[in-house]
Amino acid sequence: MTQLFCDIRFRRNNGFAIEARFEVGAGVTALFGPSGSGKTTLLHLLAGLLRPDRGVIHLDGRTFADDKKGVFLAPETRNLGVVFQDLLLFPHLSVRKNLNFGVGRRGARSIDFRRLVDLLDLGDLLERLPGTLSGGQQQRVALGRALLRGPGLLLLDEPLASLDAELKNRILDYLERALAEWRIPTLFVSHDWADVRLLAQEVLVIEKGKSTGDVPSRVVKQ
Amino acid sequence: MDDALTPAEWSAVWLSLKVALTATVLSLPAAIGLGYWLARRDFWGKALVETFLSLPLVLPPVVTGYLLLVLFGRRGLLGQYLDEWFGFHLVFTWKGAALAAAVMAFPLMVRAIRVAFADQDVRLEQAARTLGAGRWETFFRIALPLARRGVLAGAVLGFARSLGEFGATVMIAGNLPGETQTIPLLIYTEANAPGGIEASARLVVLAILIALAALFAAEWLERTQGRKDAKG
Numbered sequence: 466m467t468q469l470f471c472d473i474r475f476r477r478n479n480g481f482a483i484e485a486r487f488e489v490g491a492g493v494t495a496l497f498g499p500s501g502s503g504k505t506t507l508l509h510l511l512a513g514l515l516r517p518d519r520g521v522i523h524l525d526g527r528t529f530a531d532d533k534k535g536v537f538l539a540p541e542t543r544n545l546g547v548v549f550q551d552l553l554l555f556p557h558l559s560v561r562k563n564l565n566f567g568v569g570r571r572g573a574r575s576i577d578f579r580r581l582v583d584l585l586d587l588g589d590l591l592e593r594l595p596g597t598l599s600g601g602q603q604q605r606v607a608l609g610r611a612l613l614r615g616p617g618l619l620l621l622d623e624p625l626a627s628l629d630a631e632l633k634n635r636i637l638d639y640l641e642r643a644l645a646e647w648r649i650p651t652l653f654v655s656h657d658w659a660d661v662r663l664l665a666q667e668v669l670v671i672e673k674g675k676s677t678g679d680v681p682s683r684v685v686k687q
Numbered sequence: 688m689d690d691a692l693t694p695a696e697w698s699a700v701w702l703s704l705k706v707a708l709t710a711t712v713l714s715l716p717a718a719i720g721l722g723y724w725l726a727r728r729d730f731w732g733k734a735l736v737e738t739f740l741s742l743p744l745v746l747p748p749v750v751t752g753y754l755l756l757v758l759f760g761r762r763g764l765l766g767q768y769l770d771e772w773f774g775f776h777l778v779f780t781w782k783g784a785a786l787a788a789a790v791m792a793f794p795l796m797v798r799a800i801r802v803a804f805a806d807q808d809v810r811l812e813q814a815a816r817t818l819g820a821g822r823w824e825t826f827f828r829i830a831l832p833l834a835r836r837g838v839l840a841g842a843v844l845g846f847a848r849s850l851g852e853f854g855a856t857v858m859i860a861g862n863l864p865g866e867t868q869t870i871p872l873l874i875y876t877e878a879n880a881p882g883g884i885e886a887s888a889r890l891v892v893l894a895i896l897i898a899l900a901a902l903f904a905a906e907w908l909e910r911t912q913g914r915k916d917a918k919g
Binding site for chain 2: 549555557611
C-alpha cells in the first residue's frame with residue numbers, strides 16, 4: 466500500500482511560504498487550489514527540486530527529506546515520475562530517446578515499452594523530434610516518459626490545463642487507461658475543479674496564504 | 688603547392704596549426720566548465736571573476752605575455768617549479784606559444800559557451816534529474832548537447848584567435864624559425880625585410896584561407912550533427 470507522508474514548511478526569499486501536512490494513499494489524489502497557492506512549489510518539494518526548510522517527507526517507508534536527521538535525497542534517487550506543466554521534453558532527442566531516458570534506473574519497476582507505446586498511440590511518432598509534434602502528442606510523450614521510468618509515485622502538474630475540451634477528453638482517456646494498466650499511485654495538481662472531479666479519488670485542498678508569508682499556504686484534507 | 692611556399696613558410700603554417708589546435712583542445716574543457724558554472728551559479732564575487740576573466744581581452748597582448756613570462760619563466764613564480772619538478776619549460780618553445788594563444792583565446796571561448804548555457808531552459812535539467820539522471824549525466828546528455836552551437840562557436844573563435852596570436856606569443860615564445868615562428872610572426876618578419884610585403888602576401892592569403900576553412904568546418908559539423916539529432 467503506497468503511502469506518501471508529507472509534513473513540511475518552506476519559505477521563498479520573496480516571502481511566499483507554504484505549510485503542508487498530508488498523507489496520500491494508492492489511487493489518484495488531486496491537489497486542488499487557486500493559482501499562486503503553491504501547488505507547483507509543493508510538487509517540486511516532493512520531487513526533490515526544492516528543499517524544505519523544515520519537516521519530513523516519506524514514501525513507502527523511505528525518507529526523502531528529514532531536516533532533523535539532515536536527510537535530503539536528490540531528485541534522481543526518489544524514483545518518481547513527473548509530468549511538468551510545460552512538459553519539458555528534451556528538444557534534441559527523438560520521441561524514442563525521450564521515452565527511454567528514465568528506463569532501467571535502479572529501484573524502478575519495469576514497464577513494457579511496446580505496451581506503453583501502443584496504449585498511448587505513440588508508435589508513429591517514435592523517430593520524430595518533440596518540436597514537430599502537436600500539443601496533445603507532446604502531452605502523451607511526457608506522460609509516457611514519466612510512466613516508463615517505472616515510478617513509485619506519479620506527479621502530474623496541471624496535466625489537463627491549457628487543453629481544449631476535445632483534447633482534454635482524449636488525454637484523460639489515455640491517462641485513465643495508463644493508470645488502470647500499471648496502477649501507479651498518482652498525485653496531480655490542478656486549479657480546475659472539473660478536472661479534479663474527473664480524475665481524482667481523493668482530494669487535498671491547498672488554501673492560499675498571504676504573499677507576505679505571515680499566513681502561509683496550507684494543505685487541508687477535503 | 689611545395690613550390691608555392693618556402694620551407695620556412697611551411698614550417699610556420701604547421702606550427703600555427705599545431706599551436707592553435709593545442710591551445711583550443713586543451714582550453715576547451717575548462718572553458719565549457721567555467722561557462723556552465725558562470726551561467727548557472729550566482730555567488731559572491733562573481734563580477735570579480737568575470738572581470739578577471741575578461742582581462743586578456745582588454746590588456747595589450749604584450750602585457751599578457753609579460754605576465755605569462757613572470758609566471759612561467761624559468762625563474763617565474765610557477766615556472767621554477769615546473770622546471771624543478773617536471774623539467775618542463777615553456778619559454779621559447781611551441782608549448783609556450785600554445786599557452787599564450789590559450790590564455791588570449793580563453794575569454795572569447797568562455798563568453799560564447801556561457802551564453803549558450805544561459806539561453807537554455809534550466810528546467811530541462813530538472814526534468815532529467817527526476818528521470819533518474821545524476822548531475823554529470825544530466826550535463827552530458829542534456830546541457831552540453833543543447834549548448835553545442837555555442838561550444839562549437841567558442842571553439843572556432845578560440846582557434847581563430849589562437850591562429851592570429853602575436854603579442855603574447857612573441858613575449859613568451861620568441862620568434863624562432865622552425866621553433867616558435869607562427870604565421871603572424873613570420874609575416875611580421877618577412878614584411879620587415881626588403882621586398883617583404885610581396886613575400887608575406889602568400890602567407891596572408893593562407894592565413895585567410897585557414898580561418899575560412901575553420902569556419903566552414905564548424906558549419907559542416909553543426910549541420911551534420913543537426914541531421915543526426917533529427918534522425919534520433
